[in-house]
Amino acid sequence: MKLAIASGKGGTGKSMVAANLAYTLAWTGQVTLVDCDVEEPNLHLFFPAPASAREITMPVPVIDEIVCQHCGKCGEFCQYGALTVLPDRILFFSELCHSCGGCMLVCPNDAIHEEPKRIGMLSVSNPQPGLKLISGTLDTGSPHAVPVIREAKKQAEKDPLVIIDTAPGTSCPVVEALDGCDACVLVTESTPFGLHDLQLAVDVAARLGVPAGVVINRSDGKDDETLRFCTDNDLDILITIPFSRDIAAIQNRGDLLCRVRPEWQKDFYSLFLKCRALAGVER
Numbered sequence: 001m002k003l004a005i006a007s008g009k010g011g012t013g014k015s016m017v018a019a020n021l022a023y024t025l026a027w028t029g030q031v032t033l034v035d036c037d038v039e040e041p042n043l044h045l046f047f048p049a050p051a052s053a054r055e056i057t058m059p060v061p062v063i064d065e066i067v068c069q070h071c072g073k074c075g076e077f078c079q080y081g082a083l084t085v086l087p088d089r090i091l092f093f094s095e096l097c098h099s100c101g102g103c104m105l106v107c108p109n110d111a112i113h114e115e116p117k118r119i120g121m122l123s124v125s126n127p128q129p130g131l132k133l134i135s136g137t138l139d140t141g142s143p144h145a146v147p148v149i150r151e152a153k154k155q156a157e158k159d160p161l162v163i164i165d166t167a168p169g170t171s172c173p174v175v176e177a178l179d180g181c182d183a184c185v186l187v188t189e190s191t192p193f194g195l196h197d198l199q200l201a202v203d204v205a206a207r208l209g210v211p212a213g214v215v216i217n218r219s220d221g222k223d224d225e226t227l228r229f230c231t232d233n234d235l236d237i238l239i240t241i242p243f244s245r246d247i248a249a250i251q252n253r254g255d256l257l258c259r260v261r262p263e264w265q266k267d268f269y270s271l272f273l274k275c276r277a278l279a280g281v282e283r
């Protein structure tokens, strides 16, 4: 089963939910936690451990200016505006390139070949028995979050139970992380902003056909509007985590609620069972 943990906005406690869920499930079997919040991966902070790492690259075109006849065909072909052919040279904007390889195919003079360009890193660790942590990290300034997410998910492809921590929001990286998941946990807070962003996240999950449920985090007990929205949209409340100085203090020192207060493990295990029911799959 592939389970995504998402939120319409940052700061709702999405990574905290993902980490506690993985920590709890690792005591019952093998679980893989994938950090797809590649611009700001932070799950490794909850699970410090030695990791193996490798570069993630994407193929980009390299033009042989001696062979090139400046015919313009590659520039005409590129739908992303990554190539501009001038009478005496070609301008290549690597940040716009999607690595489709088309320019190489249309060049009549074989003046283009591909070379790998680094866009990020992938690290894998085993911080506790039963738990594998995969983290994708996008290089600073690189716009290519989606291929890094794709590579991180691919690394977990054959694993039986995968929890994917997505980026916050509803943009392309979130869509890429959610795509193909069996169920999705949407973490929210009962504030007007929280509800607005929850609505957007619900819409994205629905469009991708991923069944979703809701975790209310830092609840102050005034959850009426969120509860009404969830009832109206047929969304289960999977668990509610109250606002508490004790929980905040645990998180602020980078620890896990379920590690420090093991009584919470039953709540996170119940969250998992509800997700399994949502997904309609066996573990």
Ligand code: SF4
Pocket (backbone or CB within 6 Å): 060, 061, 077, 078, 079, 080, 081, 082, 083, 096, 097, 098, 099, 100, 101, 102, 103, 104
């Ligand atoms: S590989 Fe595709 S996206 Fe990149 S420059 Fe060539 S045609 Fe454009």
Ligand code: SF4
Pocket (backbone or CB within 6 Å): 063, 067, 068, 069, 070, 071, 072, 073, 074, 075, 085, 106, 107, 108, 109, 110, 111, 112
């Ligand atoms: S298609 Fe080939 S020959 Fe034509 S401008 Fe591009 S690189 Fe040069």
